[in-house]
Amino acid sequence: MKELKLEVILSTEKKQKPSFDHLEFGKYFTDHMFIWNYTEGKGWHDPRIVPYQPITLDPAATVFHYGQTVFEGLKAYMTKDEQILLFRPDENFKRFNRSNDRLVMPELDEEGALSALKQLIQIERDWIPTAEGTSLYIRPFMIATEAFLGVHPAKTYQFMIILSPVGAYYKEGINPVKIAVESEYVRAVAGGTGNAKTAGNYAASLKAGEIASENGYSQVLWLDGKENQYIEEVGSMNVFFKINGEVITPALNGSILEGITRKSVIELLNYMNIPIVERKISIHEIQQAYQDGVLEEAFGSGTAAVISPIGELLWKNEKMVINNGEIGSVSKQVYDTLTGIQNGIKEDPFGWAVRV
């Protein structure tokens, strides 16, 4: 891989690190960040690693008004023998560019960005926590910075990478979460931006999330925007159901995010010879399976939450308790294998773990 030539300005003061044993998600940031600027007609320029610092933008910058922004999320893990591993990072930068295209934002040099990320992580290696369930969360993102009012794509952009040592995304950790099926609000619809990783999708999701949270549920399960019955995904996870021995996950349809963990889970299940299908699945089918006693397991998949078993699904007034609210055996197997590969503890027959 070609190395991106960049300027490095190291910080003179190091931050005090938080206790790595009680890490909350996304609260602490490392000493440095990567910045890369884009100007129409000039292309990408001035890649640099600088001390973590505030961004200064004109109040009329496009990102504040018209939401031209794309982000990604991946993780770095420290192995027992002090190697740093990334999980399928090329997939994240590929998705970054698919999102960019939808948002009419400039294409990123994927190799260059991955090279910059590796250089940044080397500098921040002391920030990678090692306790079980912890990792260094990586947030690449791009924002439109041009100062104007009026709805059209900007001419200047800034790509950045920031890093945050994290623990579990849900306070439940690997314990099953309770999820409410949303019947009023909609996250995305075919033809919209649902399969792009862009800010507006998350903004749209907050209201339903707040209501679910007030009622004691961790997140919501979204249904499709057209018929309000087909399962889409959870706030920041794709979703899998095991019904009568077969694992089912909603097919990619343009309105759900093409999760990299989702893709890996499918490949893993195939490898394990566990039946897995991607297809449309309605909430009524889930409910029927539950009533018939064949809804055996449910879990979410995502970079932040890894594999998160779902212990209860609330749909209108029906509380569906799955596998007695305990983690199921397929969920556990997938969790163990995936985290094992990510941490370098298990063999990686797929070549997913990438050394920094």
Added chain:
Amino acid sequence: MKELKLEVILSTEKKQKPSFDHLEFGKYFTDHMFIWNYTEGKGWHDPRIVPYQPITLDPAATVFHYGQTVFEGLKAYMTKDEQILLFRPDENFKRFNRSNDRLVMPELDEEGALSALKQLIQIERDWIPTAEGTSLYIRPFMIATEAFLGVHPAKTYQFMIILSPVGAYYKEGINPVKIAVESEYVRAVAGGTGNAKTAGNYAASLKAGEIASENGYSQVLWLDGKENQYIEEVGSMNVFFKINGEVITPALNGSILEGITRKSVIELLNYMNIPIVERKISIHEIQQAYQDGVLEEAFGSGTAAVISPIGELLWKNEKMVINNGEIGSVSKQVYDTLTGIQNGIKEDPFGWAVRV
């Protein structure tokens, strides 16, 4: 109205003003801006008018990642006798709060914000252009500023007002624009954020806008996200059709913006005894009316574009030329009356124009 007590720091240097005869939309900003901060537990604090200047934010600020942001757009006009008029500004701040609620953002003190706006405009009165078709565009907006990664509402926000002297939104001015009906992309769906004025809606609209623009169309006309046949609105305008003597505009359905110009046009048409109905209307009905020779006029309504006649609609391969591509008589009447009230030239029987 109670006056908001605020700090005022005047800029020591004044910017050179652009030529007020050739104003582009949203390119120039005045010397000062208003800022107001919100902190959970403390409420709104530190309202201030300061020199127009960059905003400094942590790279992890919520607005960059999860798009918690709301904005408004209204205009100030200078009358012949040097009075400054605003057009129904209370409606904008009411809508601001409806948007805030959808985005789980803190409620704004509407009276306080309007008072701050008036004080800011007084300071910037030299920036209000007077030529026909020009005005001072006002952009109140709020962004989430808390630094964290993870999908939940922020605890800190910043509300701001910036001002920009503007000319016509479309290069066509009052001349009819060409609009392409969008059949692939979707802007918003019922249950989503379509009726909130938030960044993500506009980000979602860029791709279709780009394609339309490449084909020589000014903007797209959106269809509903469920059935892809009912007319919603244009990029930054609500839309009206005159068919067989009756004016029709899509009913408010949760996915289109509740335009203040739209509301005013409806009230005006009622006042003028011109038949106006709000109802669902499909693109097929428009096409049929066109083929039957009874599609008499079409126009968009919005703060930026005021009344913008539509001279051509493209739907799949059919080009519908409306009223020979010229402004229709109802469109012209509405345009004249509305701009007349806004500029203080015509009598205002509704009490819409508010003195600063």
